[in-house]
Amino acid sequence: MTTHTTSPRGAVRPGSTPGRTPRPALQKVFGRNPLGWLFSAPYLVFVLAIFAYPVCFAVYMSFKDYFFAAPGVTVDRPWVGLQNYVQVFQDPQVLQSFRNVAVFLVINVPLTVVLALVLSAALNSVVRWSTFFRVSYYVPYVTASVAVVGVWLFLFSQNGVVNSLLGPLAPSPSWLSNSALAMPMIAVFVTWKQLGFYILLYLAALQNVPKELYESAATDGAGRVRQFFSVTVPGVRPATVLVLLLSTVIGANLFTEPYLLTGGGGPNGASTSPVLLIYQQGIQQGHPGYAAAIGVVLMIGVLVIAFFQNRFAGGRDR
Amino acid sequence: MQRRMIAIGTALAAATALVLTGCSGGGNASSSDAMQAKGPITIWYSNNEQEVQWGKAAVASWNEDHPDQQVKGQEVPAGKSTEEVIGAAITAGTTPCLVFNNLPAATGQFQKQGGLVDLSKFSGADAYIEKRSGDVADQYKSSDGDFYQMPWKSNPVMIFYNKDVFEKAGLSTTDPQLGTYDEFLAAAQKIKDSGAAPYAIYPTPTSEFFQPNFDFLPLYAAETGGKGIATKDNEATFDDQAGYDVANFWKTVYEKGYAGTEQVQGDAFATGKAAMAIVGPWAIASYKGKVNWGSVPVPTKNGTAADETYTFPDAKNVGMYSSCKNQGTAWDFLKYATSSEQDQKLLETTGQMPIRTDLSTTYADYFAKNPSYKEFGSQAARTVDDPTGPNTIAALQDFRDFYTKAVISGDGDLKAQLKQAATEFTKQAQQK
Numbered sequence: 001m002t003t004h005t006t007s008p009r010g011a012v013r014p015g016s017t018p019g020r021t022p023r024p025a026l027q028k029v030f031g032r033n034p035l036g037w038l039f040s041a042p043y044l045v046f047v048l049a050i051f052a053y054p055v056c057f058a059v060y061m062s063f064k065d066y067f068f069a070a071p072g073v074t075v076d077r078p079w080v081g082l083q084n085y086v087q088v089f090q091d092p093q094v095l096q097s098f099r100n101v102a103v104f105l106v107i108n109v110p111l112t113v114v115l116a117l118v119l120s121a122a123l124n125s126v127v128r129w130s131t132f133f134r135v136s137y138y139v140p141y142v143t144a145s146v147a148v149v150g151v152w153l154f155l156f157s158q159n160g161v162v163n164s165l166l167g168p169l170a171p172s173p174s175w176l177s178n179s180a181l182a183m184p185m186i187a188v189f190v191t192w193k194q195l196g197f198y199i200l201l202y203l204a205a206l207q208n209v210p211k212e213l214y215e216s217a218a219t220d221g222a223g224r225v226r227q228f229f230s231v232t233v234p235g236v237r238p239a240t241v242l243v244l245l246l247s248t249v250i251g252a253n254l255f256t257e258p259y260l261l262t263g264g265g266g267p268n269g270a271s272t273s274p275v276l277l278i279y280q281q282g283i284q285q286g287h288p289g290y291a292a293a294i295g296v297v298l299m300i301g302v303l304v305i306a307f308f309q310n311r312f313a314g315g316r317d318r
Numbered sequence: 319m320q321r322r323m324i325a326i327g328t329a330l331a332a333a334t335a336l337v338l339t340g341c342s343g344g345g346n347a348s349s350s351d352a353m354q355a356k357g358p359i360t361i362w363y364s365n366n367e368q369e370v371q372w373g374k375a376a377v378a379s380w381n382e383d384h385p386d387q388q389v390k391g392q393e394v395p396a397g398k399s400t401e402e403v404i405g406a407a408i409t410a411g412t413t414p415c416l417v418f419n420n421l422p423a424a425t426g427q428f429q430k431q432g433g434l435v436d437l438s439k440f441s442g443a444d445a446y447i448e449k450r451s452g453d454v455a456d457q458y459k460s461s462d463g464d465f466y467q468m469p470w471k472s473n474p475v476m477i478f479y480n481k482d483v484f485e486k487a488g489l490s491t492t493d494p495q496l497g498t499y500d501e502f503l504a505a506a507q508k509i510k511d512s513g514a515a516p517y518a519i520y521p522t523p524t525s526e527f528f529q530p531n532f533d534f535l536p537l538y539a540a541e542t543g544g545k546g547i548a549t550k551d552n553e554a555t556f557d558d559q560a561g562y563d564v565a566n567f568w569k570t571v572y573e574k575g576y577a578g579t580e581q582v583q584g585d586a587f588a589t590g591k592a593a594m595a596i597v598g599p600w601a602i603a604s605y606k607g608k609v610n611w612g613s614v615p616v617p618t619k620n621g622t623a624a625d626e627t628y629t630f631p632d633a634k635n636v637g638m639y640s641s642c643k644n645q646g647t648a649w650d651f652l653k654y655a656t657s658s659e660q661d662q663k664l665l666e667t668t669g670q671m672p673i674r675t676d677l678s679t680t681y682a683d684y685f686a687k688n689p690s691y692k693e694f695g696s697q698a699a700r701t702v703d704d705p706t707g708p709n710t711i712a713a714l715q716d717f718r719d720f721y722t723k724a725v726i727s728g729d730g731d732l733k734a735q736l737k738q739a740a741t742e743f744t745k746q747a748q749q750k
Contacts, residue, residue: 070640071411073432093719150583158580159516177523177580179727263524263581268723283402284527285712286427 055299058292066289077289084293094294097265097272098301100183104273105251105305107187112198112247113240115191120202121232134203138196145193149260152189176262179270186257186271194250198243205239206232241314245306252302255279274298353439357644358388359651360414364400364634365393368603368668373418375663376655387647394419401711404637408433413639415648418655420467420637422458423528423704423711428637429466430708435638438464440649450656452675457546457703458635467706468638468652469673471664472631473598474697475536477519477617481610483593486514496594496614497621499567506576509593518576519594520586521568523726527715531630531704532596534721536616537564539628539702547717548705552747557740563619565732569725579726598632599669599694613693624693631701633673671698705747713746 030037037044062084069075088094123133140148155161156175163170171178175185213231222230233240254273258265265272274294282291363373370393377391394417397403401424407413408431420428428434437443443465447455451469458469481491487509495501506518521533530547534556538547541560548554555561571577578586587595588608595601596616605611615627636656642648654660658680661672665681671694678685678695685692704710720739723729 068405068409068431070408070413070432073640075430075432153581153583157582158578173579263522264526266523266525266722267579268727268729269525269719280527280715281712283405285715286405286430286708287712 058295061289062292062296064289066292067286068288080289084290085297087290088293088297093269093272094274094277096269097274097277098298100269100271101252101254101273103183104187104190104254105248107184108191108251109244109247111187111191112194113243116195116198116202116243117233117236117240119195120199120206121228123199124203124206134199137199140193141196143193145256146260148193149189149257152261156185173267177267179267182262182267182271186254186261189261190251190254190257194247198247201239201243202236205236209235237314241310244309244313248305248309249302252298252305350439352643353435353645353649355644356387356646356650358390359416359642359644359648360390360392361416361418361651362392362394362414363418365396366600366668368600369418369670372664372667375667376660380651380654384647387644387650389647389651404428404433405431408639408641411641413641415638415642415644416652417637417639418470418634420635421528422467422633422635422706423714425458425467425635425637426460426706426708426710429460433637433639433641434466435640435642435645435648436464436466437468437638437649437652443649446653450675451673454631454673454675454699454701458633458706461550461707466637467635468656469633470635470656471668471670471672472633472698472701473600473670474694474701475532475596475598475630475632476613476615476693476697478587478595478597478601478605478609478611478613480515480587480590480593481612483509483514483590487512487593491612494612494614496617499563499570499617499619501621502567502617503570503574503576506571506574510574510576515590515593517578517586517592519571519596520578520582520592521596522581523577523579523722524581525718525722527711527718530714530717530721531632533568534564534717534725535702535704536596536630537567537618539630540616540618540622542628543622543626544628544700544702546702546705548713548743548747552705552707552710552713552744554740554743554747556743557737560619561740562733562736565721565725565736567617567619568721569728569732572726573728599671599691600632602669602690613690615693615697625696626700627697628700628702629697631673631698631703633701633703669694671695673698675699707747709746709749712749713743716742716746 026034063079063081064077065080066077067075119137123130123137126133153160153176156163158174158177160174163174171181175181209232213235214227217227217231253275255275258271258273258276259279262271265276275298278291278294278298281294282288361373361377363369373391377389381388392414394400395403395407397406400417400419401421404413404417404420404424405428408428413433425434437447447465447468455465455469458465458467460466477496479494479496484491484494484505487505489495489505489508494505496505509515509518522529535547538556538561539545541564542555542558545555545560547556556564572579577592582591585595585601585604586592587597587601588605590609602611615622615624616629618627636652638645638648638652656672658674661674662681662684664670664672665684669688669691671677674680677698681695685695704714707713717739720735720742724732724735724739
């Protein structure tokens with residue numbers, strides 16, 4: 001027989017006064033532990049100032065024919081309702097940029113998860129030279145994109161090293177000026193560049209997988225491959241969800257690579273990303289209202305993808 | 319709990335609304351008081367070595383004679399481009415008094431932002447500008463008829479050719495025969511066939527809005543005898559036979575492989591990757607000791623005499639910014655920096671052409687001593703710049719997108735796309 005120690009909903013606790021007693025106003029607003037607000041205030045202020053305020057302001061701008069003006073100058077920034085959003089869904093360039101980034105994510109995210117997981121598992125089992133290998137994978141991540149892009153241009157340009165090796169098998173037009181290959185090339189580049197960071201995440205997660213599970217699996221006759229799929233993969237699922245979310249968010253914000261690697265989203269806009277368009281519209285062309293609308297649509301899209309990733313990849317942890 | 323969250327949410331929303339609405343305050347950017355005020359000012363100039371040298375000297379010489387109106391000169395802060403740095407500084411209210419690096423195409427946008435001072439409001443300003451620059455100045459007027467930029471210096475774009483490569487390819491180094499499209503294409507074929515250089519020419523094929531200034535615009539100005547790509551009312555003009563001929567010429571250049579379609583690291587001409595370049599005299603300093611070069615005007619379909627050929631000026635002008643407290647001093651310094659004496663120093667130090675009507679005569683000694691610059695001095699009188707409306711950059715970006723697709727990649731029907739591009743250009747350029 002089980003004894004219930006928790007009070008059922010609505011029951012009066014022993015020692016409490018029946019009926020509602022008015023609480024102090026401060027407690028009404030800040031709850032029973034107002035000191036908690038004080039402790040979390042620095043981070044709260046940071047989040048509000050650095051994240052919440054710009055997002056609110058971007059949403060506000062997206063409903064106006066907004067442009068940046070000098071301080072103190074009276075300018076007309078008329079309310080345009082949903083006009084900017086209608087334009088977003090009618091502008092072929094914007095639609096193409098969303099298709100491009102979808103191609104990018106379809107290649108980049110799975111590739112990142114699979115490679116990072118496999119390589120981290122391999123690195124985790126390496127005994128000698130492990131620091132050297134870990135640093136080697138991390139170097140591209142900490143190297144400035146501009147420098148790394150230079151190396152890729154050297155490798156993949158028309159007369160680059162890769163085409164020289166491929167000879168007649170080299171694609172024409174070449175990798176970075178080929179409409180079909182430009183975005184996949186960027187996806188591979190970003191995967192390679194960011195891989196070190198995700199490997200580190202997985203390596204940290206792998207330390208929490210109990211060794212006993214591997215021993216039990218081995219006792220039951222599971223080989224290395226079986227152990228990987230039955231122990232390692234489920235054991236690092238929280239890290240996988242994190243890698244999925246981060247690679248999606250970072251990938252959706254793609255800017256530097258199409259700006260530098262393919263000369264501003266070329267060829268023919270085949271590698272233009274929504275953020276590159278936001279930059280062109282908002283900063284270069286003086287249409288921050290329209291740029292904000294593209295940004296809001298992108299943000300909603302990323303949130304939807306992140307929701308489904310969390311739902312299907314991490315749902316069973318709840 | 320729910321009520322508490324609603325209360326906090328309401329307070330946050332109210333605070334956000336207050337901040338948001340507070341961001342669009344009123345006021346007047348420039349006042350007549352500021353236009354009279356004298357005192358210390360700050361100026362920005364370009365970061366290329368020669369201009370820094372000129373800027374420092376000009377500032378030092380002014381400061382010697384004006385102890386109470388000291389000028390602080392510095393290079394334009396680092397950024398993706400000068401235009402973005404200026405745009406951000408306007409919004410933040412941190413612009414200097416003068417920027418000696420204003421792109422004419424961006425001026426309308428800066429004006430719309432309330433960032434620029436109307437120079438025409440200074441006593442005698444229009445007369446000073448028009449006397450110094452003549453009819454060329456007219457294209458730098460705003461749609462309201464005033465000057466929000468002082469025409470300063472130009473780098474008229476011409477065809478540079480590498481004499482050593484031309485010699486290897488069996489082409490004349492003194493009379494390279496590049497006057498017509500056919501001649502140019504024939505020379506390019508010879509360069510390709512001979513293997514003297516990997517490419518005949520290498521205009522930057524990337525997507526930035528300003529790239530048309532270095533491929534389509536110079537040839538269109540030449541082909542039309544001085545017509546810009548838009549009328550004063552910002553209606554596109556390039557949807558004509560001349561526009562088609564120019565676009566078709568470049569399309570052929572790319573189709574035949576005379577030019578590369580990928581961006582290159584470094585200067586293709588200076589590194590010997592291309593036998594020709596389409597650029598202004600500012601680049602001469604970077605070719606010193608690397609390339610044995612010559613220059614000719616840009617080609618036209620049927621050939622045009624050198625002294626009748628128009629081109630793109632690649633001009634940089636001077637803007638005075640509304641955050642300037644001592645605009646009186648700024649105007650005086652602007653006149654000082656564009657005086658005949660300072661223009662001579664600019665020419666001698668940078669090799670760039672002051673936008674003056676009397677360039678060839680006033681500085682005849684300079685051109686006699688530097689004959690390679692003579693053609694540029696002559697060419698400076700026949701230039702056509704970008705339009706200067708508030709939405710010019712967006713219009714130029716649309717044009718570049720068309721050009722990348724139809725010309726560089728050669729996709730689709732050129733004539734139909736040119737027509738479509740003109741319609742889009744007009745739509746964008748006429749936006750207020």
